[in-house]
Amino acid sequence: MTLIExxxxxxxxxxxxxxxGLLGIGGGVLMVPAMVLITAFDQxxxxxxxxxxxxxxxxxxxxxxxxxxxxxxRDAAALAVGGVVGALLGSVxxxxxxxxxxxxxxxxxxxxxxxxxLLTRRRAAEPVDAKPx
Amino acid sequence: MPxxxxxxDHPNPFILALIGLAAGVLSGxxxVGGGIIMVPAMVMLAGMAQGRASATSLASIVPIAAVGAFVFGRSDSVxxxxxxxxxxxxxxxxxxxxxxxxRIGDDRLRIGFAIFMIGIAVTMLIS
Numbered sequence: 500m501t502l503i504e505x506x507x508x509x510x511x512x513x514x515x516x517x518x519x520g521l522l523g524i525g526g527g528v529l530m531v532p533a534m535v536l537i538t539a540f541d542q543x544x545x546x547x548x549x550x551x552x553x554x555x556x557x558x559x560x561x562x563x564x565x566x567x568x569x570x571x572x573r574d575a576a577a578l579a580v581g582g583v584v585g586a587l588l589g590s591v592x593x594x595x596x597x598x599x600x601x602x603x604x605x606x607x608x609x610x611x612x613x614x615x616x617l618l619t620r621r622r623a624a625e626p627v628d629a630k631p632x
Numbered sequence: 633m634p635x636x637x638x639x640x641d642h643p644n645p646f647i648l649a650l651i652g653l654a655a656g657v658l659s660g661x662x663x664v665g666g667g668i669i670m671v672p673a674m675v676m677l678a679g680m681a682q683g684r685a686s687a688t689s690l691a692s693i694v695p696i697a698a699v700g701a702f703v704f705g706r707s708d709s710v711x712x713x714x715x716x717x718x719x720x721x722x723x724x725x726x727x728x729x730x731x732x733x734x735r736i737g738d739d740r741l742r743i744g745f746a747i748f749m750i751g752i753a754v755t756m757l758i759s
Contacts, residue, residue, distance in 0.1 A: 500713050512718035516725020521733050522745060523686075525693075526722050527664035532752050534714070536759075544711055546663025547704025550697045551715040553665050556722060557693040564687035571688050574648055574680075578670065578692035581649035585656020586696045590703035593661045605662055606756035609749050612668060616746035 507538050512552070527553050528612060531605060542602040546593060643678035651677065652692060660700040665693040 500508075515529040527549040534545035564570045593601060651673045655666030667689045674685035704710050 500717075504714075505717055508714050508717040509721040512721020512723075513725040513728075514721075515718075516722035516727075517729040517732065518725075518745065519722070520726045520729020520731075521736070522742060525665040525667050526726075527662075528668070530718060530722075531663050532756060536752070536755060538714075540711070540714075541709075543704065543707070543709040547701060547707075547709035548711045548715045548718065549663040550659070550701040550704060551710050551712075552718045552722060553697040554694060554701065555719055556726065557665060557690050557697065559723070560726075561687065561691035561694065564690065569684060569687040570691055571642065571684060572691065573642055574645075575688045575691035577645035577648035578652035578655070578689065579695045581652030581654075582656035582659070582666070582692050582696040583699045585653040585658075586660040586699040587656075587703065589657040589660025589662075590700045591660070592657075593663075594704065594707050594709065602756050602759075606753040608658075608662055608664075609753035609756070613746040613749040613753065616742055616749070 504538060508534075511537060516556075522616075524612065524616075525553070526556060528609070532609065535602065542598045542605065543594060546601075546605075550590075643674070643680060647678050648674070652696070655689070655692075656696050656699075659693070659696050660703065663700070663704075665690075666696055667693060 511530060511533040512526075515526040515533065518524070518529055519526040530549045530552065531542075531545045534540040534548065535542055540548070561570060561575075565572075596604075651670055654673070655670040658664065658669055659666035667686065670689040670692070671682070671685045674680045674689065675682055678685075680688070701710060
């Protein structure tokens with residue numbers, strides 16, 4: 500890695516983190532296109548790297564929630580049972596797809612998220628750790 | 633008063649597993665967490681409150697992303713040094729974003745960013 504690449508990746512991580520905290524959307528959605536368009540990563544490598552970066556961020560966030568008694572571990576375990584099977588299917592499928600096709604599919608996902616952001620107002624103004632009712 | 637999660641009001645685990653399955657596919661396919669579909673699905677299909685749904689989905693993202701990262705890693709599709717630099721940046725960024733949100737988190741920001749994302753998507757489609 501060159502110094503320029505290190506600075507670019509640090510900036511991407513920082514920006515993705517700020518926007519994730521600010522908009523309540525995950526960092527992966529922001530990091531993947533940035534790695535592809537700014538640091539010219541292959542779509543597959545951008546996605547695989549994003550998945551690794553998400554792990555400590557999610558672990559840190561859920562630990563904070565757990566300390567505040569907001570986390571239902573039993574429900575998280577039920578989600579994870581289906582989730583790991585899905586993750587296996589999804590990642591094997593992604594790796595079998597051509598890079599250009601995967602990048603275009605990702606672009607369609609972005610369009611869907613942008614549409615949802617335009618349609619659901621006011622969510623961003625709610626505190627992240629809003630108390631469950 | 634924070635509401636402690638009681639053992640009496642857990643949603644159907646079968647429905648949660650199906651929601652997790654869909655989120656896992658999305659996560660593995662696109663290198664994202666999957667919270668985008670998990671949180672609204674948990675609110676709408678499992679009747680969970682928004683705050684509890686996002687906390688719970690975040691915990692399930694840990695094993696989901698770990699499986700994806702492992703599969704991509706086996707195919708040499710994970711850049712470890714890049715991941716380390718991104719982690720440092722994003723952990724700082726999340727703190728800054730959480731601090732900024734009550735100050736500037738409003739609809740204009742959200743709409744502005746959604747339009748920016750449409751621009752990114754179009755660039756990715758034509759590049």
